Amino acid sequence: MQRLLLVSVFVIATCGLIYELIAGTLASYLLGDSITQFSTIIGTYLFAMGIGSWASAKVDKNLLAFFVRIEILVGLVGGSSAAILFLLFDQVASFRFLLYFIVTVIGILVGIEIPILLRILKDRYEFKDLVSRVFTFDYIGALFASILFPLVLVPHLGLIRSSFMFGIFNVMVALWLLYSIKEPLPWARLHKIAAGIVMIILTLGFISSDKISSLAESNSFAGHVIFAKSTPYQRIVITRQQSDIRLYLNSNLQFSSQDEYRYHEALVHPVMSALQAPRNILIIGGGDGLALREILKYPSVAHVTLVDLDPAMTKLFSSSPMLRKLNQDSLHSPKLKVINADAFMWLKHLGANRPIFDAIFIDLPDPSNFSIGKLYSTAFYGLLHTVMGPDSLAVIQSTSPLVARKSFWCVNNTLRASGFQTSPYHALVPAFGDWGYVIASNRPYTVPTRYPAGLRFIDADTARDMFSFPPDMGPIATKIQRLDDQALIHYFDEEWSKYLIY
Amino acid sequence: MKPTRRQLLYGSGSAAIGMAAISPFVWDAIKPQKPIPGGIVGANSARGHRLRDGAFPAPIDSGKHDVIIVGSGIAGLSAAYHLDKAGIRDIRVLELEDHAGGNAHSGKNDVSTYPWGAHYVPLLSSESGHIKDLFRDFGIITGEADGLPVYNEDYILNDPDERLFLDGRWQEGLLPTLGVSAEDQAQYKRFLAQMESFKVKRGDDGRRWFAIPIDESSTDTDARALDRLTMKDWMLAAGYTSEPLHGFVNYGCRDDFGVRHDEISAxxxxxxxxxxxxxxxxxxxxSVITWPEGNGFLAHKLAEPMAGRILPNALVYNINDTGAGVVVDYWDGQVSRRLTARAVVIATPRFIAGRLVPPLKSPDFTYAPWVVANLTLNRLPGGAGADLAWDNVIKDSPALGYVVATHQVPQMQPLRTVITYYWPLTHLSPAEARKEAIARTYEDWQKLFLSELYRVHPELVGHVAHMDVWLWGHAMIRPMPGFIWGEAREGALKQAPPIFTAHSDMSGISIFEEAYTHGLKASQAVKAFLA
Known part of the structure; x- marks a missing residue:
């Protein structure tokens, strides 16, 4: 009996520290800034343990039964904590509140454990032996947990499965006690049933951890998956590693917060700064609000229409505090009108009273399949004409002219075949590579020499250089991307498949 | 270990599971949990068969018109369209079904329009100048550039046009490329090159060997000799032995004619x-021209000016030339009525024409039965290897595969769609296949189509929202050896005023251009006769 209780100390000490580590790790995955997260999580956890210790004095009777209940509860809350936090990250208004609430609850429960155990054991040992043994096992458990966590649990089991597993250990302690104690325990049957139910829940959770974390797809991405959602249109995944936040759509990288300013400044400013006083702007795609952030740097802008297929994208980037910080809350601009629609169908069915946009930004995923390929076709570019005036400019992100030279020039040549004059350029975006853009216009385009203050990448010199292509990226003749013959998709497939690293 | 649903569907040798051969065990694993709404719709065989069996009451009234057209398929509608254009407006078109269109019939639900039969037209052949005018009227041809017609971009078939399911994955195009030998590849190349040379081959009379319309073809005996053997025999004689090539050609023959390549005229x-x-x-x-509703687009356009002059649910049971006009009696489901006309165009298949006017009877005209199913899906079909195409073919399947109705919609990713499954019943003789098909219940058809669909698309289990099945007992004329350049067809081309005939079976091949040409010619003959 004594030995059993001392083993329990070891187990609950390990579990207790594991929950703390899981909460700290999760917080730094999801919220970033690991020093702050770990520090505040540990502080909160220890403080909550203090509350637990203090509260333990209020319990007078049936200490053993109470201890069993605490174990079951710790098992339930602690064991499912990682899954709950992962799943609710994007669902609750204030994730931080939920995080600290769960940490506090676990802390209080864990804080009750040791004092109660001490009191259960107080009659079986001398005080000095009791304190020495209990704390010895407690600290050994802590050491065991702290070594196990980084070396075995995180790399091999993952956070969600580890947390369920240690929840199961907690409940096993409870069950072990229930079945091995000779002395009568009030409501023993009910306790067994409760422990059994929690055990089943945790086991199910453990088994389906893969499903829960397949939402996270941790293995296929650099960094930790902090958001994952399948919409009817695509799979949205956001990862974070240190301060690098990345967006993936259908596993294709859309931006890295480390260098997205290069991509978006290069997309927006060569067009915006070339216009007299651009008022009416259209963005196609770009539901992340990052191109919009750059566009709003021009005070002349009065209306921005953003057409993005997926409401989940615009919702995510206008609600998550972390992402709102990244796009400087551009999606809440009063100048913005968001239209969640298919861009092709929207343009086709605009009706007779077509608005004229001064600038159009086409920030779509790469032409990697026949569905998205429609938005790179002569038919689509033909529709662009109907919403552009003689001085309007459109710019199209056009994949990498270095990796996919034919694809890039195919976009350029398709725009020309659609009756536009084109001005192709490129910029180095480390997360993507050497990235290409094409400006489409009805009149000759001149690279601007003045840009808004405060840009990090674009200035007159950089901009001028972007428009020259070294020989290995220079113009080539290609087929034209048409709805009935999507040459671009074949080019893209062929060219990118050669690059293993992507 | 209990096999998973996926293993059952993809297990070794499962590619050999034909539609009829799926094991009951597999079906139990994948059959719909809730019944899928739908049923057997279309071609009213019960009413059609009344013509064969039934006596009809005497007509209760009578009317008089210049021209009566019996049948509102493409041939009948084209005849009516051109008579109307020529100023002969007092026309009635009598149609057995409750809709016009014949094989070009289409349906519509809240997801899309969709075809029930013919669903595309190739770019017009060099002999089809007479159809160009129609295509201009309908906005299908919008202009001319470099001496060539400019087709409306909305109707030109979008890329990707076709993909083939083979060994568990999809590939672009219909000729198998995965796992075929160099010899196969060489035979493909030679076969396709020979077909290209046939495309431009002309006889001594300067006409192409293989023209559309078919009666514009050369009369060279060498060309016509090809009508005396089967396609398979011709291929073997020409040294084509490649199994996948034979599969591909057989697919083409079943697709266009509803006849296997070992039966059809070469x-x-x-x-x-x-x-x-x-x-x-x-x-x-x-390339080809197509619409979400298939050739229903053309049927609607042709029928548009005829509004009010097409009488549906009209089963014609008697046509009789009295010398003072042709009497046409029909039964409208309740009563019989009589119309008298100066001329009649019978625009029905020949087996019906022969029942109405016994001298038109000809046993050489045989017809292929087809089954078409339209399935409304709550998600798009996926598949590894190649993106969803317009025409999605499953190798070695009794059915031809399915066509995606929303393919021509430029929307990036429609969330729902309708797919049209085509299945020419070529595994039995036409009569036996018809008998087998008529005996089948909706549940039988559901099992046959869904077990095939789910084998290839396990991701669609639970996403079929609706399914209708259409039985075409006599869908297409069968160009068996000797038919196209034989006496029966030659005889059928002769017109006997005041009763004219117009139907694609008079060409021996069931395509829009032939039906339209016969309709147009009949309208010209009627006009000349009336004048």
Whole structure:
């Protein structure tokens, strides 16, 4: 009996520290800034343990039964904590509140454990032996947990499965006690049933951890998956590693917060700064609000229409505090009108009273399949004409002219075949590579020499250089991307498949 | 270990599971949990068969018109359209079904329109100048550039046009490329090159060997000799032994004619590949014109000016030339009525024409039965290897595969769609296949189509929202050896005023251009007769 209780100390000490580590790790995955997260999580956890210790004095009777209940509860809350936090990250208004609430609850429960155990054991040992043994096992458990966590649990089991597993250990302690104690325990049957139910829940959770974390797809991405959602249109995944936040759509990288300013400044400013006083702007795609952030740097802008297929994208980037910080809350601009629609169908069915946009930004995923390929076709570019005036400019992100030279020039040549004059350029975006853009216009385009203050990448010199292509990226003749013959998709497939690293 | 659903569907040798051969165990694993709404719709065989069996009450009233057209398929509608254009407006078109269109019939639900039969037209052949005018009227041809017609971009078949399911994955195009030998590849190349040369081959009379319309073809005896053997025999004689090539050609013959390549006339089989020599200024030569509703687009356009003059649910049971006009009696489901006309165009298949006017009877006209199913899906079909195409073919399947109705919609990712499954019943003789098909219940058809669909698309289990099945007992004329250039067809081309005939079976191949040409010719003959 004594030995059993001392083993329990070891187990609950390990579990207790594991929950703390899981909460700290999760917080730094999801919220970033690991020093702050770990520090505040540990502080909160220890403080909550203090509350637990203090509260333990209020319990007078049936200490053993109470201890069993605490174990079951710790098992339930602690064991499912990682899954709950992962799943609710994007669902609750204030994730931080939920995080600290769960940490506090676990802390209080864990804080009750040791004092109660001490009191259960107080009659079986001398005080000095009791304190020495209990704390010895407690600290050994802590050491065991702290070594196990980084070396075995995180790399091999993952956070969600580890947390369920240690929840199961907690409940096993409870069950072990229930079945091995000779002395009568009030409501023993009910306790067994409760422990059994929690055990089943945790086991199910453990088994389906893969499903829960397949939402996270941790293995296929650099960094930790902090958001994952399948919409009817695509799979949205956001990862974070240190301060690098990345967006993936259908596993294709859309931006890295480390260098997205290069991509978006290069997309927006060569067009915006070339216009007299651009008022009416259209963005196609770009539901992340990052191109919009750059566009709003021009005070002349009065209306921005953003057409993005997926409401989940615009919702995510206008609600998550972390992402709102990244796009400087551009999606809440009063100048913005968001239209969640298919861009092709929207343009086709605009009706007779077509608005004229001064600038159009086409920030779509790469032409990697026949569905998205429609938005790179002569038919689509033909529709662009109907919403552009003689001085309007459109710019199209056009994949990498270095990796996919034919694809890039195919976009350029398709725009020309659609009756536009084109001005192709490129910029180095480390997360993507050497990235290409094409400006489409009805009149000759001149690279601007003045840009808004405060840009990090674009200035007159950089901009001028972007428009020259070294020989290995220079113009080539290609087929034209048409709805009935999507040459671009074949080019893209062929060219990118050669690059293993992507 | 209990096999998973996926293993059952993809297990070794499962590719050999035909539609009829799926094991009951597999079906139990994948059959719909809730019944899928739908049923057997279309071609009213019970009413049609009344013509064969029934006596009809005497007509209760009578009317008089210039021209009566019996049947509102493409041939009948074209005849009516051109008579109307020529100023002969007092026309009635009598249709057995409750809708016009014949094989070009289409349906519509809240997801899309969709075809029930014919669903595309190739670029117009060099002999089809007379159809160009119609296509201009309908906005299908919008202009001319470099001496070639410019087709409306909305109607040109979008890329990707076709994909083939083979060994558990999809590939682009219909000719198998995965796992075929160099010899196969060489035979493909030679076969396709020979078809290209047939495309431009002309006889001593300067006409193409294989023309569309077929009666514009050369009369060279060498060309016509090809009508005396089967396609398979011709291929073997020409040294084509490749199994996948035979599979591909057999697919083509079943697709266009509802006849296997070991039964069909080699002339017809080659015609499928060599007849279409159309070109356009703005798309590839082998492209086709299509619409979500298939050739229902053309049927609607042709029927539009005839509104009010097409009488549906009219079963014609008697046509009789009295000398002072032709009497046409029909039964409208309740009563019989009589119309008298100066001329009649019978625009029905010949087996019906022969029942109405016994001298038109000809046993050489045989017809292929087809089953078509339209399935409304709550998600798009996926598949590894190649993106969803317009025409999605499953290798070695009794059915031909399915066509995606929303393919021509430029929307990036429609969330729902309708797919049309085509299945020519070529595994039995036409009569036996018809008998077997009529005996089948909706549940039987559901099992047959869904077990095939789910084998290839396990991701669609639970996403089929609706399914209708259409039985075409006599869908297409069968160009068996000797038919196209034989006496029966030659005899059928002769017109006997005041009763005229117009139907694609008079060409021996069931395509829009032939039906339209016969309708147009009949309208010209009627006009000349009336004048």
């Amino acid at each position: 002339y017809a089989g080659i015609h499928y590949f060599a007849g279409r020599d159309g070109k356009a200024a703005n798309t590839k030569p082998d």
